[in-house]
Amino acid sequence: MNLIIEMLTNNLTILFALVMAIFLGFELISKVPTVLHTPLMSGANAISGVVIIGAIILVRQSESYNYVMLFLGSLAIVLGTINVVGGHAVTNRMLQMFRKK
Amino acid sequence: MNLIIEMLTNNLTILFALVMAIFLGFELISKVPTVLHTPLMSGANAISGVVIIGAIILVRQSESYNYVMLFLGSLAIVLGTINVVGGHAVTNRMLQMFRKK
């Protein structure tokens, strides 16, 4: 509980940004038509690959002899990149299908 | 220009919150039906009365003998309160009209 209060106090502004982002996420999606559910899911999945940024920072911040970190980090980068690149590419293919009129 | 960069750097997080709020404002309103334009405008007007918070802080922060501040501040409070209370009340009356089925 104290921990939570502490976090609340230290990161007030970011909390505001978070609340805004949560509402924004809701609003953005709340009126999407059924046909777009799958491409949207797929697009959101690609975006969730942002976690790759963390993996890059991890590798950059580790010493070049720290093999455990390098291993975990580069594995994370590979997986994250697959998610990002594959995700956007698959979404694009799907949407291309829809676009044909 | 330097000023702007300085502000950008110092208030990064708040800037994020702002960007979110701007997008959110757009999203919230972007699909409102014509009939609701006036009540919505009126409601937004009531919300813009938040500036009254600043007036209250101003008065609280001034010394009790600083008549200029007290005068400006209390005038601001009166006007702001009219905006807030009147705004919400008027909006409520308008919406009451709409609700009758």
Add this chain to the structure above:
Amino acid sequence: MSSLSPALINLFYLISVSLFIVGLQRLSSPKTASSGNLIAAMGMGIGILIALLMPISSGDNNYGVIAIALFFGAAIGYVIAGRVLMTQMPEMVSLFNGLGGACALFISIAELLNFHEHNSIDPATYLTTLLALLIGSVAFTGSLVAYGKLAGSVKDSWKLPKANIFNMALLLALISAVIYQTQYPTSIELVYIIMLFALTYGVTFVLNVGGADMPVIISILNALTGVSAALAGVMYDNKIMLLAGILVGSSGAILTLLMCRAMNRSLISVLAGGFGGTSVSAVQVGDKMVKEVSVMDASIMLRYSQNVVIVPGYGMAVAQAQKICKELEDQLEQVAVNVRYAIHPVAGRMPGHMNVLLAEANVDYSKLLDLEEANKFLKDTDVTIVVGANDVVNPSALDDPGSPIYGMPILEILQGKNVIVLKRGMSSGYSGIENPLFFNEKTKMLFGDAKNSLISLLEELKVISD
């Protein structure tokens, strides 16, 4: 009074902002709008409470002064809001908005005085405060002029010559003054000048716009008040002011665009004082013929119709004829005539204007047809009564590509069998253009104030229905 812990304050901040968001969200859908207003008001209440209770670094609190000011403000606001007529809503909103702008103006000038007095001038804060002053001032006088125009006390003809150029120049002068003052904030005099300029700009900017475009202008001014509140929020490092202000700012901006779109006009043309008010005199009227109808004939036509459609417009609001419309409806329904109202989205002078007026007169919601429904129903209509509407039934929107309103969707009342138009004379409507409807062979005119004409019709109907 006990002071709150920072964590608790922050929590309440968050709650307050969330309530504002949820409030706005609910305000934008018909079913939830009413609760949205209350929720936003709760957010405001919490925000004010925090402002009253949070610890402050200096100053004497002055709770007495604050209490009195709050009391008076609330009482005045509440009483005005309760007394105002439904027809005066738009000008009321404008007035309230102006007061909000004035509030921002007063606190910024106070803070600027403080800065100069204590010689503590941080450029970023100084600039923010100066902008809050500027925007608050424009919102203040702008809203007052808009109020005046809507209330009829400020005439559309009171325009500056070359107003657009003058306004541009004034705006440029303002911006330069702000930049100069931020860099060399040596004296307070320029601040006063900026304030004066901004107050003037508010006046000239709104004067230039046609009276009928005021709803759009109010929406812009409202967004400006929001922005000045947000700037004041930066000044006091208060997140509620900041975020609620920005929310109002951005939603006001988008609402402005939506309103323009509903009128089929661009924002630029509205701001440049497009049509609205430049009433072209109906020169060509002379050589065309309008047919008048007597109250007697009109009521007989109505009595023996199956379907009657009432098309209300701005004239109904002017004549305050909504209640008598409802009585006419009741009378007709008694003799088994089917009555509907055809509501054009931009009939009147604010969106939803007709809905509000008719709801006030207790007209059943299910009798109001929107544009699309109405145009279907009109095919089977025997008599359409136009109560002070003009542009929204102007057929040139359909077939005259040269007309300024060409392309605007209208109520196609010529699809019905007969049209009776209630208006005072041959003057044009908001857009200032002539209306071929009046010269159509299906149309008959019943001149006079709409309310009086309706009263006569009603009395005649009662006589012939007995």
Add this chain to the structure above:
Amino acid sequence: MSSLSPALINLFYLISVSLFIVGLQRLSSPKTASSGNLIAAMGMGIGILIALLMPISSGDNNYGVIAIALFFGAAIGYVIAGRVLMTQMPEMVSLFNGLGGACALFISIAELLNFHEHNSIDPATYLTTLLALLIGSVAFTGSLVAYGKLAGSVKDSWKLPKANIFNMALLLALISAVIYQTQYPTSIELVYIIMLFALTYGVTFVLNVGGADMPVIISILNALTGVSAALAGVMYDNKIMLLAGILVGSSGAILTLLMCRAMNRSLISVLAGGFGGTSVSAVQVGDKMVKEVSVMDASIMLRYSQNVVIVPGYGMAVAQAQKICKELEDQLEQVAVNVRYAIHPVAGRMPGHMNVLLAEANVDYSKLLDLEEANKFLKDTDVTIVVGANDVVNPSALDDPGSPIYGMPILEILQGKNVIVLKRGMSSGYSGIENPLFFNEKTKMLFGDAKNSLISLLEELKVISD
């Protein structure tokens, strides 16, 4: 490599986040979706660039390792995405999502190792990291199981007994372990246990849900990956990860609810493993009669129809029969038969499943009728061909209040004159309930794999049309 100035970095941060928002916004409307995806990808590109170029406090950069990893990841992702069949889209998305979860898992475990090694444990950061680990792990294995279920390699029957209770208990154990570890982070062992538990939970949680509900589950897991990315963003104090993660989290949550609503089910019933997979054997079939139809008769019926409607369902996807449907359409149109496709919003196993498949087969967009249009058109339909659809044409949704799908809007194909159902046998659809349609007098069955049946029909049609 040059290091960026903080102001510039912040600016790019803002741009990147804004691009994500605009991308998501555009993804949710049909016309703009395609550009939305590209815009979001740009946001990601900028985010990655900043991560590569921004100054870091310690470490050796290791650009070589990063470059190789990025290259391999991108190549693999690109190739897989290019090769996958349209029918395999949902499982692909699931797989990709799992990899994202694994990425979060690896970086959190690495950071936790770091904390323990340097004994620098700030409780708030520690908790955040632990949560990222937990959620990432659940998303990882959960997505893999979902992938397996959709690909058919994980069977719906592989369920734990009392799975709901087991899952609850596991979740409670997980939460307790996290709380304990945050307060007494003395050893790393409990971290591994938490990870193992979370990985297990991902498996058991998804195993319990019916295979056909996987789209909903993927949406949830996707939201979870988003949240773990956001938590990692707190860890690295990176605003892009934080905000983009939260955006995905909240939009995933709402998308999940929308999907449930489109199926007329509650999220709880989906998670508790409601129907989906619990295939009730069609015991009562014995005493009712179905009529079979020969390929010959069926093609003659089609040949001499005016309006034909094709109703595709999950079976079309299984049989990969979309291309042959298109050929049938072409053949029929050649002999002046009017062909339309009736698309139910939840036909198939993912929303828009049928649209994607038919678009792949180059079916003209204007021939696809949505639920409402289809139900109008069906009144004038001579023959409806049901290609592997079942639940979406089950009339008990209309008239049997006892049916689990009662109330779901369906394609009312019995309004037409004749129905031909193409399926392999009498087994039920996704919901596992019987379909009275098959026993209706208007219905004739054509048993066999949909693709084979369609091919036979097509050949026969060619013969009789010559």
